[in-house]
Amino acid sequence: MPETAGGxxxxxxxxxxxxxxxxxxxxxxxxxxxxxxxxxxxxxxxRAHHRAxxxxxxxxxxxxxxxxxTLGVTKQSLNRVLRTLIDDGLVRSxxxxxxARERHLFLTEKGLxxxxxxxxxxxxxxxxxxxxxxxxAVQGFRQVLEAMMDPEMRKQYNRLKEGG
Amino acid sequence: MPETAGGxxxxxxxxxxxxxxxxxxxxxxxxxxxxxxxxxxxxxxxRAHHRAxxxxxxxxxxxxxxxxxTLGVTKQSLNRVLRTLIDDGLVRSxxxxxxARERHLFLTEKGLxxxxxxxxxxxxxxxxxxxxxxxxAVQGFRQVLEAMMDPEMRKQYNRLKEGG
DNA sequence: CTTGGAAAGTCAACAAGGCTGACGTAAATT
DNA sequence: AATTTACGTCAGCCTTGTTGACTTTCCAAG
Numbered sequence: 001m002p003e004t005a006g007g008x009x010x011x012x013x014x015x016x017x018x019x020x021x022x023x024x025x026x027x028x029x030x031x032x033x034x035x036x037x038x039x040x041x042x043x044x045x046x047r048a049h050h051r052a053x054x055x056x057x058x059x060x061x062x063x064x065x066x067x068x069x070t071l072g073v074t075k076q077s078l079n080r081v082l083r084t085l086i087d088d089g090l091v092r093s094x095x096x097x098x099x100a101r102e103r104h105l106f107l108t109e110k111g112l113x114x115x116x117x118x119x120x121x122x123x124x125x126x127x128x129x130x131x132x133x134x135x136x137a138v139q140g141f142r143q144v145l146e147a148m149m150d151p152e153m154r155k156q157y158n159r160l161k162e163g164g
Numbered sequence: 165m166p167e168t169a170g171g172x173x174x175x176x177x178x179x180x181x182x183x184x185x186x187x188x189x190x191x192x193x194x195x196x197x198x199x200x201x202x203x204x205x206x207x208x209x210x211r212a213h214h215r216a217x218x219x220x221x222x223x224x225x226x227x228x229x230x231x232x233x234t235l236g237v238t239k240q241s242l243n244r245v246l247r248t249l250i251d252d253g254l255v256r257s258x259x260x261x262x263x264a265r266e267r268h269l270f271l272t273e274k275g276l277x278x279x280x281x282x283x284x285x286x287x288x289x290x291x292x293x294x295x296x297x298x299x300x301a302v303q304g305f306r307q308v309l310e311a312m313m314d315p316e317m318r319k320q321y322n323r324l325k326e327g328g
Numbered sequence: 329c330t331t332g333g334a335a336a337g338t339c340a341a342c343a344a345g346g347c348t349g350a351c352g353t354a355a356a357t358t
Numbered sequence: 359a360a361t362t363t364a365c366g367t368c369a370g371c372c373t374t375g376t377t378g379a380c381t382t383t384c385c386a387a388g
Contacts, residue, residue, distance in 0.1 A: 011299075012294060012299040012302045012303075013291055013294055013295060015287060017294075017302075018287045018290045018291055018294070019283075019287070020306065020325055021290050021294070021302070021305070021306065022196075022218075022283075022286055022287070022290060023222075023321060023324055023325075024305075024306055024309040024310060024321065025192075025193065025196050025309065026215070027309075027313045027317040027318070027321045028189075028309035028310070028312040028313050028317075029189065029193050030236065030313070030314065030317055031312045031313045031314045031317060032186075032189050032312060034314060046372090046373055046374075047373085047374085048373075048374060048375090051190075054186075058183075058187075063335080063336095064335075064337090065334090065335065065336085072194065073374085073375070073376090074375075074377085075335090075336075075337080076337090076338080076376080076377085077374065077375055077376075079336085079337065079338075080373095080374080081374085083337090083338095099334095099335085099384080099385070100383075100384060100385085101334070101335045101336065101382095101383060101384050101385070102335065102336080103336070103337095119183075119186075123179060123182045123183070123186070125312060126182045126185050126186060126312070127177055127182055128311065129308050129311035129312040130176060130177055130181075130182070130185070130308065130311075131177060132307075132311040133304065133308045133311050134307075135175075135176040136300070136304055137303070137304030137305075137307040137308050138176045138181075138185070138304065138308060139176075139301070139304060140297065140300055140301030140302065140303060140304025140305050140307075141185070141188075141301075141304050141305045141307070141308035141309070142184065142185065142188055143296075143297040143298075143301040143305075144293050144294065144297045144301050144302060144304075144305035145188040145189065145191075145192035145293075145305070146188060146192070147292065147293035147294075147296040147297050148192040148195045148196060148289060148290070149192050149194070149195045150194065150195045150198060153191040153192075153194055153195060154191070156191065157187060157188065157191045160187055161184055161187075210343095210344055210345075211344090211345085212345060212346090227364085227365095228364075228365065228366095229363095229364065229365085237345085237347090238346075238347065238348080239364090239365075239366080240346090240347080240348085240366090240367080240368095241345065241346055241347075243365085243366065243367075244344095244345080245345085247366090247367095260364095263355080263356070263363095264354075264355060264356085265354065265356065265363065265364045265365070266363095266364065266365085267364080267366095
């Protein structure tokens with residue numbers, strides 16, 4: 001019974017099983033980013049712009065600091081991306097009213113349109129995968145991914161998960 | 165019953181559920197690559213070297229063409245990485261005996277040592293995640309990832325999955 | 329009110345790792 | 359003999375990450 005996942009045998013923890021999981025992550029992540037990448041190519045934007053747009057949409061009014069923590073890049077790196085999005089009128093940056101040092105970020109109408117296009121594409125693939133695998137598999141999928149995150153990232157993730 | 169995954173309701177296919185899955189992929193992939201990245205930094209190598217090493221180890225004697233297809237990059241990009249690995253004595257390139265145009269790739273002793281270090285780190289995280297989530301979750305995890313791949317990548321994945 | 333520190337923005341320089349295009353060589357195939 | 363395939367390489371470009379240094383703005387504590 002080589003594939004009977006588990007029980008006392010813990011067969012799902014063999015190096016071979018782990019290797020399969022590693023390779024699955026590698027190949028799946030390619031699929032995960034493929035559709036947005038395709039849409040973005042040709043525009044002046046890339047994956048980094050997609051991520052910024054996603055999380056600004058996800059948490060409208062978030063600050064640069066928050067976004068920095070979520071994305072895990074340097075402010076110089078984020079700024080370059082944010083700069084073009086603001087200049088192109090996809091993101092609006094608003095000086096904070098309670099703390100004027102902070103900038104609160106929002107998607108403009110134009111930004112919302114691109115966000116929708118990108119996330120429609122990405123969700124379509126997720127939806128197909130979820131549907132093919134079924135609800136029980138989806139639950140397992142999310143459990144394993146969550147366990148795989150660094151604690152800091154898990155906090156970010158859970159904050160987003162509840163917050164919205 | 166908002167979280168009762170499935171049945172006729174297909175609640176697991178709501179945009180909200182899909183968004184959670186998307187963000188889980190994003191944050192989990194960071195964890196997935198974090199440990200090898202940490203090991204590699206300081207050496208002259210990066211994530212691209214890790215991938216090359218992984219798949220050469222996985223399919224000893226594979227050709228450059230095969231590796232190209234698996235990794236999905238251009239030969240110029242792969243060559244830069246492979247060049248340094250060969251020069252540094254981590255990878256051995258052997259002219260094909262049946263078709264002398266092909267180069268067959270192998271890890272050297274030195275290459276195997278680094279591979280082991282990298283994959284130990286990555287497997288440790290996977291193992292912890294698998295253990296935390298349990299065998300049923302792991303099965304679902306793999307099902308969803310597999311469904312998320314492009315068909316071409318799924319072929320690559322399955323070839324590797326069986327082959328070894 | 330002054331001062332220290334936080335939030336943000338910016339300039340400059342650099343590196344990794346993708347990409348295209350062009351070209352060369354050896355070997356297999358037709 | 360001609361063509362195609364597999365590989366290697368040169369040159370140049372782009373995105374997206376990094377450090378380091380510096381400025382402006384502003385809140386809050388002394």
